[in-house]
Amino acid sequence: MEFRLTDTQRELQEAARKFARAELPDLARELEEKAIPVPDEMRRRYGEMGFLGVNLPEQYGGLGLGHFEALLVLEQFAMISVAVAFPVFESATGPVRTVEHFASDSLKARILPEVIKGEKIVAVSMSEPSAGTALTDLKTSARYDGDDIVLSGQKRWCSGGGHSDYYIVYCRFDGEPGAKGIGAVLVGKERAGMSFGRPEQLMGFRGIPSADIFLDDVRVPKDNIIVPKGGFAQLMTAFSLERCGNATMGLGIAAAALEEATAYAQERHQFGKPIVDFQAIQMKLAEMAMKVEASRLLIYRAAVNASQGLPSILDSSLAKCFSNEMVIEVASKGLQIMGGYGYSKEYRMEQRVRDSYAWGIAGGTTDVQKTNITSALVGRRFNQRA
Template structure:
């Protein structure tokens, strides 16, 4: 068991860190203030640097590396801000991976190179007004019609809604109850019948556009099917990597809070000495460090062990433990960071209050904290729990 990064992993991490800290802080601040997504020109730069294809196949232009390498890059971007990291998250751990694993050869050959080059963005559209945690209650339908499908429905909480080019859309192909009729189909932003609601005003996540999607008689070909009826379980099996990406976004915010708090407490003086000399401050810094390190280790364990799992993806148990823990500690760590910085931590000009606001999103997105705990318990006892009875 080796907890050290390889020379290649360290070089990749350092390259991502150098780029992110040199090129992204000013942009991240503007995105927070004005609430706009990563500009297209910067996305192209991400692509040119290889950051959008770290663990995607070389045949499509990716680097063909592992999930640990992908998460190392994601962490460096997310330490600057979740918003500048979001396209990396979507490409390396999110809906792009669903296309890479389940899409047809033609679909992969078209979309993956576009994403890897930074030309296109893919979002996932799952939740509905009455189907969030109870996702199998979704009502969006894809009905066979000739050589294709007609899709109708209404989606909520789509991160990237109205901005992304492609949408991995969870839908019901048949009237079979529960998960039996559910699969996923690919929709595009400019298709006739696609319309988007107003930009949601959220507590955090500024720079990550979120909007509803109204889908009215959208016609697509058979080639747009990603997973057909009865494939809900397969779709969920690919979610382990998304959980690790979510956890990394959380952990990176906490790591950035620790780094800022550590620097501040060595510069700020009270009673004639740096406040880091006071035991009360030392206790808080130590608590922050323990939580960040533990979260990183849990995430890297899930990613490193994925190669031995079916499909090469993190297990439900290890990815849920990592996500749940990281989602909880980021709230605690950013709150401690704000406390040790006092008024400066509460001030919008210094960034800590933004970290605290962003910290709460990840424990809601991608499966709430308590849902992860039921996943963990189910994995331990070897069966799912029916919440409907």
Template sequence: MDFQLTEQQRDLQEAARRFAQGELTELAREMEEKDFPVPDEMVRRYGKQGFLGVNLPEKYGGLGLGHLEALLVLEQFAMISNAVAFPVFEALVGPVRTIALFGSGSLQQRIIPKVARGEATVAVSMSEPEAGTALTDLSTRARDEGDHYLLDGTKRWTSGAGHAQFYVVYCRLSDAPGAKGIGALLVAKDTAGVSFGKREPLMGFRGIETRDISFDGVRVPKDNLIVGAGGFGRLMAAFGLERCGNATQSLGLAAAALEQASAYVQEREAFGKPIVDFQAVQLRLAEMAMQVEAARLLIYRAAANAAHQENGLPSVYESSLAKCYANEIVRSVTANAMQVMGGYGYHREYGMEQRVRDGFAWGIAGGTTDVQKTNIAAAMIGRRFDQRG
């Protein structure tokens, strides 16, 4: 058991940190103020630097590295803001990985190189007005029409909706009840019958568009099938990596809050000395550091142990632990950082209040913290619990 990063991992981490801090700080502030996504030109720069293909296959333009390396890069981007990190998140741990795992060779060849170059982005569309946590209740349906599928339904809470060029859409592909009828298709934004709702005014996540998506008689080519009916379990297994990405977005916020608060308390003086000299401040810093380091270790463990899993993905138990803990501590760490910075922490210009707002989202998105706890308990006991009974 080795808790040290390799030289290659450290170099990759440092390259991501230099790029993010040097190129994205001002952009992140502007995105927060004006609420627009990462510009296409900058996404292409991400691709040129290799940040969008870290753990994607080399034959499709990726670097072919592991999940831990991907999360090291994501963490550095998330320390600037979740919005500038979002294209990295979607490419390395989100829906693109689903295509890489389950899509046909021709589908992978069409999509993954574009993503790795920063020429296309892919979002995932799962939730519906009547199906969120109870995802197997979804009603969006794709009928087999011989040479294509015909897709109808409405999706809610799709992050990146209206901006991404492609969508991994969870839908019913057969009449089998519950999970047995569910699979996933890839749908292009410009396909006839695809339309988007109004931009949702969220508490945070400025720079990450969230909208409804409507599918009205959308013709989807057969080759765009990612997972067929009955493959819901495979989709959920792949979601273990997205849980780790969600956790890393939380970790990035918390780690950046700790860095900023640590610098501030050494500069700010009260009663003739830096406020870090006061024990109350020291205790807050120590608590924040404990939480950040523990979250980091849980995430890194889940990613590193994925290599020992048969499917090469983080386990439900370890990814749920990592996500739930990171989701909870980011709220505490950012709030404590705001407190030690006083009025400056509460001031929009200094960015801490943004971290507080953004931090709350991750414990809701991608499966709430309570859902993660039921996953953890189920893995401990060795069976799933019937929440419908």
């Protein structure tokens, strides 16, 4: 078992660190203050640097490396802010991976190069007003009409809603109930009948647009099918990698909180000495460091075990659930160490606390992850409807 990075991995990590710390802090502040996404020109710079195609195939313009390498890059971006990291998250671990794994060759050839260059964004559209954790209750309908698929319904909590160029829409074909009727179709933003609700005002996640999506007899060609009816289980396997990306976003927040709190504790003096000399501060920093390192190892294990494939449900759920709970604790301890400065918007710690709560909700709640973990331990799935 080898815990050291290879030269290639270390160079990639360092390139991401240098770029993120030199180019993104001021942008991150602007995205937070104005609640706007990464501008197109900066996203194209991400593409030019190779950060949007780390683990995507070389034939489409990617680097062809593994998920582990992609997560090394994502962590460095997330240490600046989740908003500046979001394009990397979507391409390396999110809906773009669903296209790469399951879409037709023609659809991949059309979509992946655009994403890798930073020219287009793909978002996933799953949840509905009455279907969140109980996703198999979704009602968005899909029917065949000649060479087209016609979609109707409403989607909610779509990160990138109203801003992204393409949406992977989970839908129910032919009215067939349960998981057997569910598939997924790629829908372009400009399609007739596609509209968006008002931007959501969220506790954190500023700079990551979210809005309802309304589909009113939206027509797309049959080639836009990513997973046909009956492929719900396939769609869920793709979420094993997204869970690792989710966990890494939390890790980035926590690692940055630890870094800033450690520096602050050495600079801030009270009672004539730096506060790091007080045992109470030492205990907090040590606890933060233990949680960050444990989270990092769980994520790395899931990614390395998966290689170029998809992580196991057990590995990815362990990594996500631990990270989701860890980041709230670590960011909160960082705020406490910084006191009033941590609570002030002049510093970044209070934003980290707000952003930390999102990851235990997005991509499957912590309770769902614990059910996944237990299911893997006992070797059977649990029927929540019984």
